[in-house]
Amino acid sequence: MDIQHVDYTTLIPNNVNLAEDRQVLRALENWHPGYIDWWMDMGPEGFQQALVYLRTAVSVDPKGWAKFDYVKMPDYRWGILLAPKEENRTIAFGRHRGEPAWQDVPGEYRAMLRRLVVIQGDTEPASVEQQRHLGHTAPSLYDLRNVFQVNVEEGRHLWAMVYLLQKYFGRDGREEAAELLQRRSGDADKPRMLGAFNEATPDWLSFHMFTFFTDRDGKMQLESLAQSGFDPLSRTCRFMLTEEAHHMFVGETGVGRTIQRTCEAMKAAGIEDPNDIDKIRGLGVIDLPTMQRKLNLHYSLSLDLFGSEVSTNAANTFTAGLKGRFQETKIQDDHRLENATYPVLKLVGGEIKRVDEPALTAINMRLRDDYTADCQRGLDRWNKIVERIGVAFRFELPHVGFHRRIGEFKNVKVTPTGQIVDEVGWKRDRDKWLPTSDDGDFIVSLMKPVTEPGKFASWIAPPRVGIDNKPGDFEYVKIAA
Ligand SMILES: [Fe+2]
Ligand SMILES: [Fe+2]
Numbered sequence: 001m002d003i004q005h006v007d008y009t010t011l012i013p014n015n016v017n018l019a020e021d022r023q024v025l026r027a028l029e030n031w032h033p034g035y036i037d038w039w040m041d042m043g044p045e046g047f048q049q050a051l052v053y054l055r056t057a058v059s060v061d062p063k064g065w066a067k068f069d070y071v072k073m074p075d076y077r078w079g080i081l082l083a084p085k086e087e088n089r090t091i092a093f094g095r096h097r098g099e100p101a102w103q104d105v106p107g108e109y110r111a112m113l114r115r116l117v118v119i120q121g122d123t124e125p126a127s128v129e130q131q132r133h134l135g136h137t138a139p140s141l142y143d144l145r146n147v148f149q150v151n152v153e154e155g156r157h158l159w160a161m162v163y164l165l166q167k168y169f170g171r172d173g174r175e176e177a178a179e180l181l182q183r184r185s186g187d188a189d190k191p192r193m194l195g196a197f198n199e200a201t202p203d204w205l206s207f208h209m210f211t212f213f214t215d216r217d218g219k220m221q222l223e224s225l226a227q228s229g230f231d232p233l234s235r236t237c238r239f240m241l242t243e244e245a246h247h248m249f250v251g252e253t254g255v256g257r258t259i260q261r262t263c264e265a266m267k268a269a270g271i272e273d274p275n276d277i278d279k280i281r282g283l284g285v286i287d288l289p290t291m292q293r294k295l296n297l298h299y300s301l302s303l304d305l306f307g308s309e310v311s312t313n314a315a316n317t318f319t320a321g322l323k324g325r326f327q328e329t330k331i332q333d334d335h336r337l338e339n340a341t342y343p344v345l346k347l348v349g350g351e352i353k354r355v356d357e358p359a360l361t362a363i364n365m366r367l368r369d370d371y372t373a374d375c376q377r378g379l380d381r382w383n384k385i386v387e388r389i390g391v392a393f394r395f396e397l398p399h400v401g402f403h404r405r406i407g408e409f410k411n412v413k414v415t416p417t418g419q420i421v422d423e424v425g426w427k428r429d430r431d432k433w434l435p436t437s438d439d440g441d442f443i444v445s446l447m448k449p450v451t452e453p454g455k456f457a458s459w460i461a462p463p464r465v466g467i468d469n470k471p472g473d474f475e476y477v478k479i480a481a
Contacts, residue, residue: 008085013079015060016163027166028080031177035158038181039074039441043128047135048074049480052148053467057081057156061241068468070478076152080163081322083238091229092328096322100366101231105168111445113230114169116323118176119193120221121161124154126197127210129185134207137447139457146250147475150211153243161235168232187478195405196301203443204460205258205286209298210365212378219244219324220371227324252357252378253463259382261285261461263389274393281442284458288393290443295395295434296416299375300403306368309344310409315360325363326370342366345400346408349404352401352418372397403434451479 010018011029018025040048052073055066060081089101105113128151135249138144158180165173183190186198196214197215201207222244226237262285266272271279280287317323318337325331340359345352359366379395401414413426416433416458446459454473456462466474 003310004114011402012159013077014081018078018080018084021167024163024167027174027177028163031162031166031174031181033179035078035155036074038125039128039155042125042132042184043155044073044135044148045132047144047148047477047479048072051480052147052476053145053470053474053476054152055468057239057243060084062242065242073148073152076155078152078156078159080159081156081239082232083236085231085235089231089234090364091321092227094229094319096229096321097335101228101229101234103231105230105328108139109230109322111315112320113322114165114172114176116225116317117161117164117233118180120225121158121165121176121180122193123197123218123289124157124161125180126183126185126192126194126219127214128154130197130199130201130210131193131207134201134204136244137204137449138203138451139404139447139460140450140455140462141476142452142456142463142467143254143460143472144451146254147207148477149467150215150247150250153247154396155244156379157240160240164232165294167396168328175427195304199301202440202448204254205291205294205443206298208251208258209294211247212255213298213302213375214305215244215247215251216374216378217302217371217475219248220367220374221305223326224323224328224367227328229321252381254460255291257461257463258286258387258459259288259291259385260389261459262288262291263391264461266391267389272392274391284446285444286443286459288391288395290435292395293439295379296398296402297434299397302371303405304406306371307364309346309365309368310357310408312361313366313369314363315358318360320362323363325372326367344408347401347412350420352414352420368400372400394475398433 007019010025011032012018049072051070053068054071054076055068056077056411057065059065091097091099091101109275131147131151135144135148138147162180165177183192185192186200191198191353201210222237222241226234228234228239254474262280265283265285266280274288279285295313325412325478328335337359341356342359342362342365343354344357344362345366346355348355356435375397379397382395398413398416399418400411401412401418402416413421413423415421446457448457450457453475462472466472467476
């Protein structure tokens with residue numbers, strides 16, 4: 001079979017030859033109605049009948065994998081797409097390094113592998129749930145289309161993980177697939193599995209920060225799963241990464257356009273001081289210190305997603321060959337790490353110190369460091385916007401110990417610059433570091449929908465180019481009458 005070709009003749013578009021895999025096809029067809037129910041209940045609220053200019057994956061050819069067209073979201077063709085199989089692929093790391101990649105689940109690692117798939121799978125519908133109210137306050141049709149694009153693709157990522165569960169994990173895989181539709185973001189009884197995916201996304205700045213910081217964690221997790229010795233997982237994640245790039249584009253440019261608009265408005269009004277908050281807010285734009293506080297919040301929540309800095313669990317999944325490091329095959333070392341060390345920031349006698357830990361148990365830390373470097377590059381691009389317009393302000397990532405609920409720093413209060421403070425000190429300055437309810441109220445007050453093609457809300461600049469090279473006044477969403 002031509003792996004690039006996507007079969008649209010079955011209910012579920014796919015390049016995994018589902019038509020001849022009757023048992024899995026039937027399991028997925030049984031799961032489909034529950035998925036649609038979930039989408040109607042928990043997907044974008046109020047826009048299920050709108051025609052949205054969406055891209056749909058029609059191939060896994062990197063040069064032309066998507067087509068754009070108007071589609072009602074419930075009719076979106078969610079499909080199962082795996083990157084092409086690499087002939088003779090071998091396991092790149094861990095105890096099984098050099099052995100042929102597994103085409104089936106190795107029995108000894110079944111539980112570990114299932115857990116990795118379920119945790120990844122759980123994040124996908126969670127973000128759709130978190131973002132479901134945003135359509136009502138979109139700053140433009142362009143932005144409205146972007147959130148919906150992200151949503152349908154997160155839906156497809158859920159399909160991707162559910163396919164793996166249904167095909168490779170038998171009965172317990174089917175049970176896990178059902179439970180993925182039952183948990184709900186922020187629900188007291190049945191929450192999603194990870195903290196950041198139970199937080200609210202109350203406004204568009206939060207959405208853009210989320211897609212920048214939290215989808216970027218997603219990218220790092222997918223990158224490390226793309227290294228997996230379990231070949232179907234690797235191929236699935238490799239294709240998901242092509243879609244994920246757009247989510248980070250939405251986040252980075254969304255925040256970038258907000259920064260641009262604020263700086264331009266300040267310049268036009270002759271305001272030099274970024275801390276002249278009342279005057280700046282009076283212009284209908286979001287002041288930069290508030291954006292820094294939002295950044296502090298979303299970065300710290302996303303760092304928690306990497307788990308504990310020192311983790312035997314992470315060591316085990318690496319040694320087993322299930323989850324590698326970021327760009328594993330490009331790293332110059334023995335890829336087994338039995339004798340290597342890696343520097344980890346730890347709390348030692350009440351001080352933050354760099355300590356060499358066995359590299360195997362520091363796998364999470366290493367991925368998190370790669371993530372931080374990736375975030376920093378995005379911040380550098382934001383700072384270029386500020387610089388270019390000529391405002392005296394710089395965005396900075398807070399210290400990794402700041403505002404943490406998981407890992408080394410969960411029981412101490414650390415400032416954005418890395419000083420440990422007591423409860424009193426924390427309470428005194430907290431509002432300088434994290435968004436306040438006043439910040440939230442102000443941002444929400446700006447969230448008025450703009451639905452005229454080519455028009456944008458006061459607080460965000462238009463994009464430089466349209467999606468699919470469409471002109472500025474393109475009607476990205478035809479909101480149903
Ligand atoms: Fe995703
Ligand atoms: Fe994403």
